[in-house]
Amino acid sequence: MDEVRSAYQAAEGFEAVLAEELARKGVVVSRWHGPLALSGDGPVEAAWALDVWRSPVLIPVGSIKAGADALRAIQRNWDCLAVAHFRRAALIGQRLPPIKAREFGAGSVAPDAKLGGWTLLAPDLMLASAEKSSPFLGAVPAFAEDHIGPPSRAYLKLWEACLRFGAWPGPGEVCFDLGASPGGWTWAIAERGAAVVAVDRAPLEPRVAAMAGVSLRQGSAFSMAPEPCDWLFSDIIAYPDRLLELVRAWIAAGVVRRIVCTVKFQGATDHDTAEAFAAIQGGRLQHLSVNKHELTFMWRRPDQAGSGLSP
Ligand SMILES: C[S@@+](CC[C@H](N)C(=O)[O-])C[C@H]1O[C@@H](n2cnc3c(N)ncnc32)[C@H](O)[C@@H]1O
Numbered sequence: 001m002d003e004v005r006s007a008y009q010a011a012e013g014f015e016a017v018l019a020e021e022l023a024r025k026g027v028v029v030s031r032w033h034g035p036l037a038l039s040g041d042g043p044v045e046a047a048w049a050l051d052v053w054r055s056p057v058l059i060p061v062g063s064i065k066a067g068a069d070a071l072r073a074i075q076r077n078w079d080c081l082a083v084a085h086f087r088r089a090a091l092i093g094q095r096l097p098p099i100k101a102r103e104f105g106a107g108s109v110a111p112d113a114k115l116g117g118w119t120l121l122a123p124d125l126m127l128a129s130a131e132k133s134s135p136f137l138g139a140v141p142a143f144a145e146d147h148i149g150p151p152s153r154a155y156l157k158l159w160e161a162c163l164r165f166g167a168w169p170g171p172g173e174v175c176f177d178l179g180a181s182p183g184g185w186t187w188a189i190a191e192r193g194a195a196v197v198a199v200d201r202a203p204l205e206p207r208v209a210a211m212a213g214v215s216l217r218q219g220s221a222f223s224m225a226p227e228p229c230d231w232l233f234s235d236i237i238a239y240p241d242r243l244l245e246l247v248r249a250w251i252a253a254g255v256v257r258r259i260v261c262t263v264k265f266q267g268a269t270d271h272d273t274a275e276a277f278a279a280i281q282g283g284r285l286q287h288l289s290v291n292k293h294e295l296t297f298m299w300r301r302p303d304q305a306g307s308g309l310s311p
Contacts (some may be wrong), residue, residue: 002030004127006043007053007114007117009081009139010035011287017269024271033121034083047274047285047295051139053117053129061126064088068095071118074130079137081119090121101137103144103210106159106191107168111135123202140289149191151205154184154235157296160288161260164185165298169194174229178221178246178261179236183208189233191215199224222246234261240273251280257281259299269293 006027018037022029029037036053042261043054061067071078076097082089102111115135118128124262134140136148141163143156162168171193180186180198182205189196190211198204199217200293209216217224221236232250236243240263250256263277274295278285283299 001058001121001125004030004038004056004058005041006039006048007127007129008037008039008049009051009053010037010048010290011050011289013295014048014287017293018046020269021048021271021274024275025046032080033119036081036083036119038127041095045278046305047278048287049133050287050289051114051117051132051134053127054131054133056127056129058121059126059128061092061124064091065095067092067126070126070130071096071116073163074128075114075115076117077115078128079117079139081117081139083119085120085123092120092126093289096171099137101142104141104145104159104163105144106188108159108163110163110166115149116271129281136179148185150184151182151208152184153290155188156290157186157190157235157262157288158233158260159288161296161298164288165258165260165300166288167198167258167300168192169196169231172176175231176227176229177235178224178232178234179206180216180236185233185235187211194231197229226250226255228255230257230260232256232261234259236262237264240265240270240277244273244276245278247277250299251299257301257304259297261297262294263297264294266293273310 005299028037031038059070078096080093116130117132121127169189169192173194175196176193177187178188178194178199181200181202186196187208188199190213195213197215199221277297282302285295285297288296
């Protein structure tokens with residue numbers, strides 16, 4: 001087996017788009033191990049990866065005990081990506097210190113404990129990475145969902161973005177929610193106690209429109225001039241280059257502190273525009289576990305300390 005210097009985990013169904021992104025970045029994928037793209041090239045940031053293994057090493061596994069001992073000798077916390085050899089992987093896992101699975105919700109903070117990833121490439125060969133980008137078990141945060149309040153499950157995108165961002169809207173803050181209807185994101189923002197101006201041509205669901213702090217502005221977000229606010233949220237369905245223009249205009253106006261917006265793709269992925277979003281100083285682009293063929297752009301004004309943007 002050739003040396004592996006980085007590995008990238010794709011969400012189910014997004015292997016091809018991740019492969020395209022890696023190829024554009026000069027990363028040669030030597031083989032796929034389930035959803036994990038293995039490469040002999042050094043690690044790069046990859047928006048379409050749920051997780052990036054930054055320091056993988058190949059470890060011969062003579063026995064179940066030897067495999068577990070090798071991991072424990074490196075660090076405490078390990079997450080198994082089980083793709084094959086399930087029974088043997090489970091037996092190794094049983095010999096590792098347990099990690100309590102957590103459910104996240106509004107206002108949650110991402111785990112800060114160091115978490116490594118490992119997988120059995122063969123019964124006697126393990127790939128393990130002490131450094132990886134996702135702090136979540138299974139590379140995906142599990143949410144305690146609210147099945148009553150929000151009008152749809154779209155609010156989970158906002159929750160996951162804020163969890164990864166390390167910052168949430170709160171009381172006293174002013175937010176714009178572009179493309180707000182039927183109101184999942186507006187619901188999630190108003191629930192946090194922030195004031196929210198929902199912008200859409202379509203109406204909000206009446207119970208969301210009636211929440212404290214919510215006001216509706218009916219019309220197109222593209223005809224609005226940037227206005228002072230703490231957060232600009234957008235889940236508009238729009239061509240990525242048009243959204244990029246809008247985001248750049250709000251940033252250039254100097255009126256917004258933080259941005260969370262969904263960049264949606266139709267047909268072929270517009271990698272050029274994705275790269276232009278990723279290049280904006282203070283920003284990050286990520287395929288959230290709840291995203292479909294879309295990426296989430298998270299940005300904070302460079303002078304805004306305390307907004308992590310880490311996981
Ligand atoms: C995916 S939905 C948003 C769902 C919403 N985030 C939620 O949680 O319920 C996209 C919305 O964008 C709106 N939209 C599309 N183009 C728009 C524009 N130019 N200005 C404002 N809203 C727009 C659509 O009317 C639609 O309601």
